[in-house]
């Protein structure tokens with residue numbers, strides 16, 4: 441049943457990972473600042489906005505081309521250099537505020553949930569190694585190196601692949617709610633015909649908010665009833 445705001449009915453939920461469930465975007469920012477400093481260039485949020493959410497090689501191409509360093513550093517060499525730093529940082533990954541509460545709530549209420557991340561398998565394992573129990577609540581996980589994900593976000597490939605793998609087979613796109621932090625991810629969800637709640641970093645230019653169906657400062661602010669989803673239990677104070 442749709443709620444009073446006309447959104448929904450939502451029956452299935454897809455979560456992005458980096459920057460949405462896990463506070464990992466800061467690691468990408470940190471190492472990219474270090475690499476660009478060598479070329480006396482700053483890494484700013486206009487470039488960050490174009491890269492975040494993408495598959496690694498796609499983001500790498502944007503990085504070397506947009507910064508004008510592609511004659512000195514190839515996208516492939518950038519990835520090798522970035523990787524050496526990232527693999528030491530990812531095992532420290534922490535959950536974003538409200539992520540655990542929302543995943544546990546939807547799972548407990550029997551709402552089918554899954555993960556759709558541009559991260560490839562090795563990075564997924566490093567980032568989630570401290571959060572295994574929580575990620576096991578996902579019905580399935582679709583990663584950036586999945587054979588069915590031909591193109592990364594903003595292509596709808598990853599969300600369409602995710603929508604086919606629930607019990608009972610494919611589900612209509614309009615029954616999905618996607619949670620995303622990145623402009624490319626919001627566009628991918630809309631390209632898949634899905635509704636999307638955006639939880640952007642406050643440093644992201646607000647012009648990127650317009651495509652999302654709802655924009656929140658934090659997952660803690662999500663109200664399931666806005667989407668016809670089961671409400672959080674009221675806890676006695």
Ligand SMILES: O=P(O)(O)OC[C@H](O)CO
Nearest residue numbers: 457458492493557558559
């Ligand atoms: O935001 P995600 O989870 O799709 O991850 C994408 C990249 O790995 C990081 O921007």
Ligand SMILES: [Mg+2]
Nearest residue numbers: 456458459621
């Ligand atoms: Mg993300």
